[in-house]
Amino acid sequence: MKKQIKVDLGDRSYNIVIGKNAITEISKLVYNFSKIIVITDDIVYNLHYQCIKNFLPQHQTIVIENGEKAKSFTVANNICEQILQHNIDRKSLIIAFGGGVVGDLAGFVAAILLRGIAFIQVPTTLLAMVDSSVGGKVAINSLYGKNLLGSFYQPKAVICDLDFLATLPNRQFLAGYAEVAKYGFIADNNFFSYLDSNYNDILQGDERHLLEIVAKSCQIKADIVARDEFELGDRALLNFGHTFAHVFETETNYSGEILHGEAVALGMAMAMQMSFKLNLIDKSQLDLALNHLNKLGFKLHASYFRQSWLVDNLVQHLFKDKKNQHKQLVFILLDKIGRAKIIKNVDLQLFIDVLKDFI
Numbered sequence: 001m002k003k004q005i006k007v008d009l010g011d012r013s014y015n016i017v018i019g020k021n022a023i024t025e026i027s028k029l030v031y032n033f034s035k036i037i038v039i040t041d042d043i044v045y046n047l048h049y050q051c052i053k054n055f056l057p058q059h060q061t062i063v064i065e066n067g068e069k070a071k072s073f074t075v076a077n078n079i080c081e082q083i084l085q086h087n088i089d090r091k092s093l094i095i096a097f098g099g100g101v102v103g104d105l106a107g108f109v110a111a112i113l114l115r116g117i118a119f120i121q122v123p124t125t126l127l128a129m130v131d132s133s134v135g136g137k138v139a140i141n142s143l144y145g146k147n148l149l150g151s152f153y154q155p156k157a158v159i160c161d162l163d164f165l166a167t168l169p170n171r172q173f174l175a176g177y178a179e180v181a182k183y184g185f186i187a188d189n190n191f192f193s194y195l196d197s198n199y200n201d202i203l204q205g206d207e208r209h210l211l212e213i214v215a216k217s218c219q220i221k222a223d224i225v226a227r228d229e230f231e232l233g234d235r236a237l238l239n240f241g242h243t244f245a246h247v248f249e250t251e252t253n254y255s256g257e258i259l260h261g262e263a264v265a266l267g268m269a270m271a272m273q274m275s276f277k278l279n280l281i282d283k284s285q286l287d288l289a290l291n292h293l294n295k296l297g298f299k300l301h302a303s304y305f306r307q308s309w310l311v312d313n314l315v316q317h318l319f320k321d322k323k324n325q326h327k328q329l330v331f332i333l334l335d336k337i338g339r340a341k342i343i344k345n346v347d348l349q350l351f352i353d354v355l356k357d358f359i
């Protein structure tokens with residue numbers, strides 16, 4: 001069974017197709033292009049390239065080294081030159097085949113080549129299926145921080161073939177699940193209850209539940225993006241837990257010591273604690289939410305990842321957060337499970353207090 005979700009953005013609308021064997025759908029989408037370029041990483045290439053190859057007409061394939069380091073100007077430039085060497089035109093198509101790194105990088109390349117050529121996202125990690133492939137944020141990293149060079153550039157389609165998840169290491173699957181739980185926390189209490197009742201089957205990779213959680217996550221993100229494509233308001237709610245997460249990711253230099261999703265789970269626990277300290281949520285809601293993350297096996301204390309952390313360094317990273325306005329701290333907090341709010345002008349001391357509870 002397959003599900004289809006529309007991201008409603010006027011003449012830039014597109015569909016997300018989700019299901020087992022959904023990759024077959026790609027042949028219906030690629031017939032009208034003058035040239036097709038598949039961008040993937042070495043791991044995905046070795047595991048799954050044959051699956052996609054069979055459904056594409058003649059194409060060029062570019063394989064990058066897996067890992068966050070690929071989101072650089074050097075790699076982006078290299079890819080552009082390899083593509084331009086083959087005389088592309090504005091009717092060419094890029095297919096991003098991989099996790100969030102490949103999606104962000106290939107989308108960035110698509111946005112700048114000839115001032116923009118079409119691209120399709122074929123995500124292969126849970127995180128990419130439920131988050132990075134949807135919504136059109138494309139980016140590479142700068143020496144000064146992550147995702148600082150980029151654009152809003154929507155794909156023509158997203159194809160989430162759940163079969164790809166079978167090869168994903170457990171640690172990566174759980175990291176992706178953090179974003180799934182996030183949607184329950186920020187937007188849908190019923191979805192949270194569903195996750196809390198079925199987490200065991202989900203972790204076992206039960207097909208029916210995988211289809212449900214990917215589809216529901218994409219639907220929630222699609223609705224938010226349709227309301228606020230360029231993050232002028234509500235889209236910031238999707239950053240729940242991310243402000244805390246970024247300070248740990250920056251401190252570890254995005255080395256993989258703490259994965260993005262692991263940092264988000266820890267960050268969500270901290271954001272809930274902050275919500276509790278501000279009397280936005282009560283103790284029973286806090287316990288319910290934290291219990292869920294604990295049952296899943298998330299490490300909700302930063303000492304699991306590194307024995308000691310320097311508060312001063314973490315605070316410095318906090319001030320680089322893109323959400324801050326005129327040096328005032330902005331956090332996404334919960335006022336109950338299923339409803340998030342943007343809270344401005346948060347006291348730095350409160351951030352430090354919460355930080356100290358978790359490091």
Ligand SMILES: NC(=O)c1ccc[n+]([C@@H]2O[C@H](COP(=O)([O-])OP(=O)(O)OC[C@H]3O[C@@H](n4cnc5c(N)ncnc54)[C@H](O)[C@@H]3O)[C@@H](O)[C@H]2O)c1
Pocket residue numbers: 041042043044047066067068071098099100101102104124125126127128131132133134135136137138146147164165166167168169172260
């Ligand atoms: N654009 C957005 O809105 C957005 C949102 C969230 C995250 N991101 C970005 O996404 C990136 C993280 O994405 P990610 O977690 O998918 O990481 P990733 O792309 O690095 O993938 C994680 C690892 O899994 C491997 N892999 C991918 N698919 C696999 C499969 N099916 N089986 C086995 N191994 C597989 C990859 O080779 C890689 O080693 C970050 O760069 C982050 O900034 C972007």
